[in-house]
Amino acid sequence: MTKQAALASSGTARKVSSKQLREIIDAYSMLLPTILGVLIFFAIPLAISLYLSFTNARISTPVSAATFVGLTNYGNVFKDSNFYLALRNTLIFSAATLVLSILPAVVLAVLLNEKIRGQAFFRALFFIPVVASVVAISLLWRYLLNLDFGFVNYAMSLVGLPRIPWLTSPDWALLSVILVFSWKTVGYNMVIFLAGLQGISRQLYEAASIDGATRWQQFTRITMPMLSPTTFFILITTLINCLQIFDVPYALGYGRSTTIGPADSMLTVVPLLYREGFISDHMGYASSLAWVLFIMIMGITFLQFRISNRWVNYE
């Protein structure tokens, strides 16, 4: 290469690199709001909460006043009877909600995937609770489930059934939370299942029909296996939502006292950490509860992924 050619070549390189630099700057300046948003509102608070979980921080005093207490908060989590109560309630709630929000959603989706009259109307009808504000529907259900003047008990009394203390008895309160949350979630799951159903090739059903398969056989041998990736997605997202449940038990069970439902019967892990952090003023302890819950969710989700290759069929 001559000296002239070398100079020309290096000039071109400089030119290209400055263009690339401009593009990088452009790209990052466009990404900046998102990056900063994630950093300021997610990553930094996450790091602070991790730090707080090792301190005796209180909400009523500045973070700088908190002192390091090592693993004391984490030790206290596993000594706290309220944590075990909240954990038990959370697990019962999650298990029941998974069943009550997924099975009806599959049935509804299959039915509304057929060409029936008013298909669009019914799809919209079942989706309405998803769009409604959680607090608004919880307050509405507070009235509907009222022991003395609620519509549910009134309707039950018309057919001779006894009145049920849905929200005022420790035996029934958690079931009320399960029913209200499932009612709200079923519409969302139905829509996701509908999308999954529409991705299944009609040819599979036609071939099965020619081979003499009944509708039930088509459902169990084609629909369900083909829906398994959708079911897996719904299982994971619904379970995470269940483990993090806060709004429904809080709105249904909050009264003048600080218990969540009678005798804390609606207390799940997130309302417990809210109460510890913001009402009882134990922010350090609440942060450790949050991290225990985070690890728990991570563990369960990891387990789900590990088990998934046994039953999820990807085409």
Added chain:
Amino acid sequence: MQFKRMLSLFGVVMAAALVLAACGVSTQQQSGGTTTNPTAAPAANSGGTSGGSTITIRWRTRPSDAAEQAVYQALNDAANQQLASKNIKAVYDPGVNQDYEPKLKAELSAGTAPDIAWIPGASTADYVAAGQLLDIKPYLDKDTSLKIADFYPQPVAELTHDGKVYGLPRDISTMVTYFNADLFKAAGIPNPKELSDQGKWNWETLLDSAKKLTDASKQQYGLGFGDWWGPAWGYFTNAAGGGMFNKERTACNLNSAESVAGAKYVQDLYTQKLVPAGDADGEALFNAGKVGMYFNGRWFTPGVRTNAKFNWDVAEMPEGKVKSTWLFWGPYVINAKTANPDAAWEVLKAITAADAMGKVAAMGTNIPSRKDQTAVDAFLKSNPPTNNQAFLKGTDYAVAEQALYTGNWGDFSGKVQPLWDQMIAGKITPEDFGKQACEQTTGAFTK
């Protein structure tokens, strides 16, 4: 290319806005105007200002509705007329009703709290322990325009700790028995006021009346009270001769024989279905004419006035082993970090003056915390109920809402309430309630 540049610029501007939004501090800082040294000795009667600039003092209450908020706003406007000559401007900053305290605590921690705030009496000690309240004793000592003796002594005693005074009581409210006079008339039995006048208003006649008024077929209950410490485990253990704490408030007393007897009395009320379950529902049922008697404070009055379509009145609380009621109270406290303590003191005086309290009392929500005749007269004229005297008579023997300087009230009540719920649901015995409550709350008595 031009479009891309614009997008980049937009991105940078958005990012800058994000950073500013996240890191910015509320424009409503501790207080506006000039700054004086909070630790400086108070300038008695001086008005707390120097120079010509106006000092802004922000103060907060927890109004339960728009009507109450309007009264405090009017109070603020009236205070400003008095304070104008002192170059002080009071700004009323109504707080949220739900989660009022968590928000206030977070603001105190962040340095954005108002200069003056109302807080619940029982929580006072927790704020004192966190060093968040200004000691107003030096002002009380030097400022002759305000006499602490004009206030009811119980809340003042609760606000006094280690020779310091941490605020002025805004209001008080004894707990009384609201009753539906029409239901009593229909049942042909004397109402609590009549029984009280005859000296026969006690737990026996309460139980008897509750049984006669209860009619399951009409979903009608004889008695109701909220499921929280005040009317529930607080009153019943006190009136049974026991109580929540020992005398020194250094330990739980819910396992004493007297407290357990009080709990047993309540469990029987629930077992016999003489009271509706739940908390707020009881209030709604009383207003709907479905509950004969309801224990509550003065704050219940405006709601009954608006909703009740029957004749009603109030009587003192029934006598158990001893005569007892609560004296609920809440103080106005000055933020320890206020930049203008002298001016905050002036505003505090203005909003706790007798005429100011009279205005709030006239609304019916609470009883003035001052014994001055002006304030008392305004309260007595606030009818219905006819028998407003029942609220005042209770002040003679009421137990003041207790500030737990020897522990953490939130921890204590948070542990006791779920056990109480289990007890009234019949899941545990009253004895177990007392035993477990005292076992589980030992940690609440260490700061």
